[in-house]
Amino acid sequence: MSTVKNGTLEQDKLNWFKYLLFGIQHVLVMIAVPITSVFLVAKALSLSDQLTVNLMSATFLVCGLGTLLQSIGVYKFGSRLPFVMIPGGAPIVMFLGIAQEKDLATASGAVILTSLFYFIILPVFKRFLRFFPNIVIGTLLILVSINLIKIYGGLVIGKPDTADFASTLNIGLAFATIAASLFFARVLKGTLSQLSILLGLIFGTILSAFLGQMHFETITQPTIFSLPTIMPFGVPKFDLVATIPLLIFSLISMVEATGQTIAISDLVGKKETAFERVPPTIRGDALISLLGGWLGTSMIITSGENIGIVRATQVRSRYVTIIAGIILLIISVFTPLAHLANAIPVAVVSGTAIIVFSIIGTIGIDILRRVDLHEKGNMYVLAGALTMGLLPILVNGVYTNFPHALQPILNNGLAMGALTAILLNIVFSTHSQADAHQESK
Incomplete structure (x- = not known):
């Protein structure tokens, strides 16, 4: 009897080790987004080093808490699905625009108002969920895939009229990362095959280091531990007119969350209707964005990246994203981890993201096959x-x-x-x- 117990214990340990590896894979695919969002705001607004570190901590904290909320589910908040949460790309630009036109306190107030608007509009939005059949969801996922591939492809080639625009080295690193991921998926078996995305990213990182492309620049006066501050920009200011762009985005975000929730529910075999599955996801987005607004971040939303990872790995357990959420919380207080991740070249991370986003497109095609x-x-x-x-x-x-x-x-x-x-x-x-x-x- 003791042998069986020991065998079960060893198997549980093995499973948790696998979940840890898969959780790290989720984090590494999405980690460029929070880092990039913070540095974009910090550089555009000339924020101090201390405030930048503070915002980095806050962003990883709310991403981690959001990931745990969506994965675990608390009352009517959180989808109980393997979701990871990140800062939204469009709302970051809108947040920055409000801050430049008004100030950062007004930008934070806009995030808070938009988060509350989610709760107000959700009962109305729920009535339209019946208008999201397979043809709508399949089309939405294909458009998500193409849009994200364009964005991350743009990060690989850089901005026109710059010295590194369309650099053959950067493009080569991205392609090498993609090729390595596909190679590992083809030749490896079992757990290692499921980790092909992570292994491809590791290969690209090692190749970058060999070519001298790993850069360990950090913020001056680096700190080991950092905790976010409530209202880092002062008491939020509430300007309804300035908030309009984010209010419009919230409607778009609900549509995206609907497509993502239905897609990942199908992947993990959930049988509930869209009417039951989607509202908890949106409430989770709203609650975490509300917290982020008080901590100085932009809107935090469910990530499309992990849909592709779940499809690629076929690992449907919420334990994976729970571990990913815990890792994000650790990063939020241990700043060197964020800087280490930031040292990975954008071309490598983008190459990894591109293959994941392409997988999202295949999910859309698979859904359209039912039409x-x-x-x-x-x-x-x-x-x-x-x-x-x-x-x-x-x-x-x-x-x-x-x-x-x-x-x-x-x-x-x-x-x-x-x-x-x-x-x-x-x-x-x-x-x-x-x-x-x-x-x-």
């Missing part, structure tokens, strides 16, 4: 949604001359694609029902 695209209505719904969704993603400045108030939505390919898919699905479904009724007569 009868030979049926005329479905074909035009998909074609129309891809048209309106891909235009702002692939053609820069297409809506430049349109009213400024409309541009946050028009320039968001995910929002345009999802709205178009929903509206066209209603139109063609109504038309099909009318035709069927006419034929029955």
Whole structure:
């Protein structure tokens, strides 16, 4: 009997070691986002070293707490799904814009107001969840994949008119990382094969070090431990007009959260309806963003990256993202870990992210396989949604001359694609029902 117990104990230890490796994989794929978001705000606003360290700590703290909340679920908050939370790319830009136009206290107030707006609008949004069938979710995931590949591909090649623009070295590092991930996925078996994304990133990092591309610049006067400060910019100021861009984003974010929740629920085999699955995710986003607003961060939202990782590894356990959340909490107080992660070249992290985002596209394709695209209505719904969704993603400045108030939505390919898919699905479904009724007569 004792042998069985010891065997079970050893197996449990082995499982937790595997979960730890998978958790590290989740963290390394997403870690560039919080680091980049903090340095973007710090450099644009010329923040002090101390304040920058403080914001880095706060960002990792809320990401870790958010990851734990979404993974564990507390009452009606958190999806109880393997989610990781990160600062949203679009709201960071909006947060920075508000801070530059007004001040940082107003930017923090805008985050708090937007978080509260989530709770106000959620009962209305829940009524529209029935308008998210497979054709809408599949289209949304494909657009998410293409949009994120474009963003991270842009990080690989850099900005035009700079010395490193389209650097063959950076592109080579990204491609080497991608190739290594695919190679490991092909030749390795079992757990090691499931860790192919992490192993590819490690290979890219070692190659970068060999080529002298690892840079360990750190903030001057480095600290070992750091804790965030409540209201680091002073008492938040609440300016409703300045908050409008973030309020518009919150609606777009709800649409993205819907697609991500339904997709990852299908991956892990959850049977609840979208009406049951989506609201806890949105409440979790709102609560963590509300906390972030008081700590000086921008909006914190569920991450699309981990959907691709769950699909690639086929590891569906929430224990993995619980461990990822704990790792993020450790990073939040132990600043050298964040700086060590920041030393990994952007090209390597972006190469890793690109392969993960491509996997998200395959999930969208798999969902669309359940849709009868030979049926005329479905074909035009998909074609129309891809048209309106891909235009702002692939053609820069297409809506430049349109009213400024409309541009946050028009320039968001995910929002345009999802709205178009929903509206066209209603139109063609109504038309099909009318035709069927006419034929029955």
